[in-house]
Each structure stands twice: as C-alpha cells, then as structure tokens.
Amino acid sequence: MAVKRIHLEGTASTNRYLSWLLKEGSFPGEVLITADYQDSGKGQGGHQWHSKWGENLLMSLLLFPAFLSASDQFQLSRVASLAIIDVLKGLGLAPLIKWPNDILINEKKVAGILIENGITGKNISHTIIGIGLNLNQKDFPVFPVVATSVALESGFQHNREEVTARLLEFLITRYRYLEEGRVSYLESEYLKQLFLLNQPARYATAGSEFTGIIRGISDLGELLLESYGITRTYAFQEIRYIPGGRRN
Ligand code: BTN
Numbered sequence: 001m002a003v004k005r006i007h008l009e010g011t012a013s014t015n016r017y018l019s020w021l022l023k024e025g026s027f028p029g030e031v032l033i034t035a036d037y038q039d040s041g042k043g044q045g046g047h048q049w050h051s052k053w054g055e056n057l058l059m060s061l062l063l064f065p066a067f068l069s070a071s072d073q074f075q076l077s078r079v080a081s082l083a084i085i086d087v088l089k090g091l092g093l094a095p096l097i098k099w100p101n102d103i104l105i106n107e108k109k110v111a112g113i114l115i116e117n118g119i120t121g122k123n124i125s126h127t128i129i130g131i132g133l134n135l136n137q138k139d140f141p142v143f144p145v146v147a148t149s150v151a152l153e154s155g156f157q158h159n160r161e162e163v164t165a166r167l168l169e170f171l172i173t174r175y176r177y178l179e180e181g182r183v184s185y186l187e188s189e190y191l192k193q194l195f196l197l198n199q200p201a202r203y204a205t206a207g208s209e210f211t212g213i214i215r216g217i218s219d220l221g222e223l224l225l226e227s228y229g230i231t232r233t234y235a236f237q238e239i240r241y242i243p244g245g246r247r248n
Helices: 014-024 070-090 150-154 160-179 183-192
Strands: 004-011 031-038 057-063 095-098 102-105 108-120 123-133 200-204 209-217 223-227 230-234 240-246
Touching: 004 014, 014 031, 014 057, 014 108, 014 123, 057 160, 070 095, 070 102, 070 108, 070 123, 070 160, 070 183, 123 160, 160 183, 183 209
Parallel strands: 004 031
Antiparallel strands: 031 057, 057 123, 095 102, 102 108, 108 123, 200 209, 200 240, 209 223, 223 230
C-alpha cells in the first residue's frame, strides 16, 4: 500500500506531530509528514534542529516494523542513512555516513536523522524516522558541527517536492529490503559509505583523546574502533570524532 502523505506549513516538530497522532489513536497506516517549518525541531542529544522556512526537507516517516526485535533498532538507522545517500548520489554529490546519524559532504553535515521507536514486548511496534536534510539553505549559524546544504555543494537550488518524493521512494525501497531479510546486503552497503572506515583519525571519549581506526559497526549499532591493536565497542555519545582529525 502506498505511504500516505501529510504536509504541514508549520509545526513544533514533525516527529512530535506523529507521536501525537499515535497517542490520539487516529493513525493506522504508514505515513510521511513533511513541514515547511518547525519551531521546536528535535535533534540528537536533546539539541534543537534549526531550518529556515521552506528551504529544507523536514520529514518524519511512520512505519510499523513489528518484524524487528528491540535489539535491531540500528537497522532502521541503516535504512534511513542509505536512503539519504541514494538521493544525494542521484544529485551527483559524494556523501558519506558519519556514524551513527549524520550524513556528510566534504566533512560538513548535510543531513541528520532522529529515530524514535515504540517497543511492545520484545519488538518494535512503530518507528518514527525523522530526517532533516539541508537542501536550499545557504547560510547556517555556527554550530560545533559545520553544516552545508545540497545547494551549497551542487551550486544550484533544487525542487523540494521532487527531492522529497525521491527520498520517500528510496526509504521505502531500503525498508522493504529489511522486511525481506536482506540484512547483510544493507550492512555491506552501509560500510561502503561509512566515513573514516579503516582510516586513522583522532577521537575523544570523556577521559581521553587518541588515534583510532573504525573497523565496523556491531549488530547493536555500536562503533568498533581499533586503537593500539585492540578493538573496542563504543555506544553513541561515548565517543566523538575530533573534526579535522583525520590522520594519514
Ligand atoms: C540530528 O541531530 O542530527 C538529527 C536531526 C533530525 C531533525 C529532523 S527534522 C524532521 C524531524 N522532526 C524533528 O523534530 N526532528 C527530525
């Protein structure tokens, strides 16, 4: 069945709007919410997601992956990351996935993903896949992470509706692969696009800074990072890449 679509001019957050629809019990099927503007856009780690009115893609997709167990949550992040990569490559760009939720072009952040899951028993009863993709915005406030947009990287403006429709198509294609159990295919595709895979770079944890090499991602979605010959696993927010910290 086709995914329904609802477009909002303004909302607090498209993720929050979907949570509200679910709480109301008024929404049975797969649906994509898009908005021109969010006044309380949610980012990772409690940060806000800022986006100028009408310039970028602000979207949340509601799906019901009851076939996934709670420990499979990272599979949904893989699906979302790969779909964004598909779209950006289609626009002639060279994006990479920065584990776990960012999409970069030339080491600058062009898109972020915020996934919020509902768990019932051992399974994921619903997922809200929130995506912010900088499309036509050309100036950004200075954040700890340097931002870019498709317009800045490609040199021209893009039609928001066309890119949204394409992204939805890729999301659904990648999600259907997951439903069909093509997990190792998705894993290998993800690794091919992973920023700094097998490349030495500087990382920081709460207590130290060191040079490490990403060797992969665990089944639970943790980073596998080798340093001094030992590979350790790190959960999100336990570790961060130091921008510009690539070593040759
Ligand atoms: C990040 O911090 O990188 C994740 C950002 C996710 C932002 C998107 S914009 C559409 C959706 N609605 C939200 O409130 N957040 C996500």
